[in-house]
Amino acid sequence: MSKVQSVIIETSPHRPVNFNEKAVSKVLEESYLIADVKEDGVRLNLCVEQHHVDSTEEFWTTEWLSREGKRFPAMGALGALDGDRRWEDFFETDEALFPEGFMLDAELRIDDLPCKDIAGTLRRHQAIDLSRLKVIVFGILPMSVVRSGQDYDVTHSVMKYHVEYQVKLLQERFPEIAWSVVESLDCFSMVEVDTLYESVRERKLEGLVLKDPIGIYKRSKQSGMWKMTPDDNEDGKVVGLVWGTPGLANEGKVIGFEVLLESGHVVNACKISKALMEEFTAKYHAYNEVSCTCCPPTEENPYEGHTVKVTFMERYPDGSLRHPSFDSFRGISAPTIKE
Incomplete structure (x- = not known):
């Protein structure tokens, strides 16, 4: 029988609810929608934070976790970027957005494998070459907020700039991994939403995640984000x-x-x-x-x-x-x- 893994960190990421045209239209009446392209990958919560051995020694740890806060077996075998000395330079500069550490909320792809094959690969206790990883980021939170379990009082419209800023630095410091910002477009009408959705589906992608720009990052499955995918x-x-x-x-x-x-x-x-x-x-x-x-x-x-x-x-x-x-x-x- 499979061994049940324990929760490493209770990340409780903001998960979108099912598409609700009435709720989405209400947001459009007041402002606009942020439409993120939904990648066919596996939800990743990458946590980076500092640990102290004693008063003189410290190091940075990384945890590659699922949205349930559990380790992916393959990433555990790899120990990707865990204890990497480059984190010291990353956080010691003024470029680090959250000096105490952060959690990236992202979609994890491996090469161009479909989601079910990615999940199968992550289940195996075999290390994965870092060059095969694609991390598509759509959210970032300070680790203090993650561990508190509270909502993060930063709007989606602001968070996307935080993501862009931090991903740029990750690309520079850890180029062996393909870091990117989620493809996103601002939509001001349901016609624009529908047109974007159709174009995304024609590209064989999964769909969209729609965000209220003045909504904040909440914990677990709550409104303010809507999943727009085919009913199949x-x-x-x-x-x-x-x-x-x-x-x-x-x-x-x-x-x-x-x-x-x-x-x-x-x-x-x-x-x-x-x-x-x-x-x-x-x-x-x-x-x-x-x-x-x-x-x-x-x-x-x-x-x-x-x-x-x-x-x-x-x-x-x-x-x-x-x-x-x-x-x-x-x-x-x-x-x-x-x-």
């Missing part, structure tokens, strides 16, 4: 297994999962490859294998509670899905936690 996928948790039909080719194999979606519907998410069928079935049998005849047989699901992404063709008026399919697991630091 939904997350959920595994509540059962789907087995192949007796008498047909896949008899005796796990061909998918019963998934309780976040919307409350339970669907059979199948349409997986032959290789995944073999993998899931083998894990089921290994998990339920008994070591002695005195032990009663078990029928436990080794994937129970795993977080997954389900794709579909369309959503019916009653909320059910047309042709739901298993896409990928969402857990990285732990299989039951969506990250």
